[in-house]
Amino acid sequence: MSERCVLKVLDLFCGCGGLSLGLEQAGFDIELGIDIWQDALTTFKANHIDSETHCQDLSEVNFDEVSNRYLPTGVDLIVGGPPCQGFSISGKRDPDDPRNKLYTAFLKAVDHFKPKAFIMENVPNLASMNQGKIRDTIVKEFESIGYTVSHRNLLASDFGVPQNRRRFIMVGLLGGDQFDFPSPTHMKNKISCEQAISDLVESSIMDGAKYPLESQSLYQAEMRVGSSGVFNHETTKHTEKTVSIISLVPDGGNYKALPDSLKGIRNVNIAWTRYNSQKPSLTIDTGHRHHFHYKFNRVPTVRESARLQSFPDKFVFLCSKTSQYKQVGNAVPPILGRVLGEQLKKHL
Ligand SMILES: C[S@@+](CC[C@H](N)C(=O)[O-])C[C@H]1O[C@@H](n2cnc3c(N)ncnc32)[C@H](O)[C@@H]1O
Incomplete structure (x- = not known):
């Protein structure tokens, strides 16, 4: 008999669906993703063909209508990362503050x-903002509607993602049980940038073309499963000046490697940073172009960024390149979603 789990998920603020993908890998059914950004939903739909998408500002969504239209038999799990800005310094929530609408x-x-x-996922400093009062208010609000809430800051690289991305994760279980957070699996054997992307070459690859190199690591082989070729590997053409400056920065180095005359050329300290080939990458951003490939004199392509976020190669990003970078950078790493989903299934 099939052991397929049919726990149904509603993904709010779903983006392109990194978290949804991880949950799907853990055996959940993603019923519906809601987001205000059509580009992200276009990618979401292309990669979650059995799921529905709904494009609307979540502060205006009527959940009776959503329920009737898409989810007549309810859902078992709701996930999402609402921006939590509408909390005052005291840590209290003002229900009339418009900035609160998304969390609400x-x-x-x-x-x-x-x-x-x-x-519920969020930025890691949500846990400590206002001496933890914001976090405690959120916990109380969910407790008042019947949930037992557990929370923790998780580091993606501890779970096999080749990236040092931290996220604050809050899990609520209906009833009295505390969620048992998964234990790190990769504290001592983190996946490095080189293990993640060394099979992707310096120049662009036409969408759908064959891999130019054999996979060079187990991680790369795993990322290739189910993929018909390489997508989203279009390189950025930098100015000659940018190329000549970044070529002075060694593997794992940063602006400190530059002569004094060049140090202040970009106004932020994270500029001119090269990934370290032997370590997980820094947090993948939404396309700021400050972090460079560990070896090539260019920023990582969308596909390289997606690999560092643990998206498998068969997950293809759509719409403009700028939009693709943003979709990748916004996402929860699928492997982190999968690990959370697998742990959650033990509770459900
Ligand atoms: C951090 S991203 C979500 C990433 C997603 N969980 C993933 O793993 O791919 C946050 C998303 O919230 C969406 N968003 C922001 N404001 C919104 C609003 N008012 N209504 C609906 N979605 C909104 C953004 O478009 C963005 O896609």
Whole structure:
């Protein structure tokens, strides 16, 4: 008999669906993704063909309508990362503050559907903002609607993602159980940038073309599973000046390697940083062009960034290149989503 799990998921602020992909890999069914950004939903739909998408500002979504239209039999899990800006210095939430609307939408959705569990992800400093008062207010609000809430800051590279990305994860379980967070699996054997992307070459590859090199690591072989070729590997053409400056920075180095005359040429300290080939990458951003390939004199391509975020190669990003970088940089690493999903299934 099939052991396929049919736990149904509603993904709010779903983006291109990094978190959804991880949950799908863990055996969940992604029923619906909601986001205000059509580009992200276009990619979401192309890669989650059995899921529905709904494009709307979540502060205006009517969950009765969503329920009738897409989710008549309810959902088992709600996930998402609402921006939490509407908290005052005291850590109290002002329900009338318009900045609160997005977090309120998440709370409302959980209250409406009463799923067995929710996962809320956010920036790591949410845990410590206002001496933890914001976090405590959020916990109390979910407790008041019946959830037992557990939270932790997780480092993606501890779980096999080749990236030192930290996220604050809050998990609520309907009823009395505390969520048992997964234990790190890769504390001593982190996946490095080289292990993640050394099979992707210096120059652009036409979408769908064959891999120019054999895979060079187990991680690369795993990322290639189910992929018909290379997509989203179009390199950025930098100015000659940029190329000549970044060529002075060694593997793993930064602006400190530059002569004094060049140090202040970009106004931020993270500029002119090269990934370290032997370590996980820094946090993948939304395309700021400050972090360079560990070996080539260019920023990573969308595909290289996606690999560092643990997106498999069969997951193809659509719309403009700028939009693709933003979609990748916004995402929760799928491997982190998978690990959380696998752990959650033990509770459900
Ligand atoms: C951090 S990203 C989500 C990433 C996603 N969880 C993933 O793993 O790929 C946040 C998303 O919230 C969406 N968003 C921001 N404001 C919104 C709003 N008012 N209504 C709906 N979605 C919104 C953005 O378009 C963005 O895609």
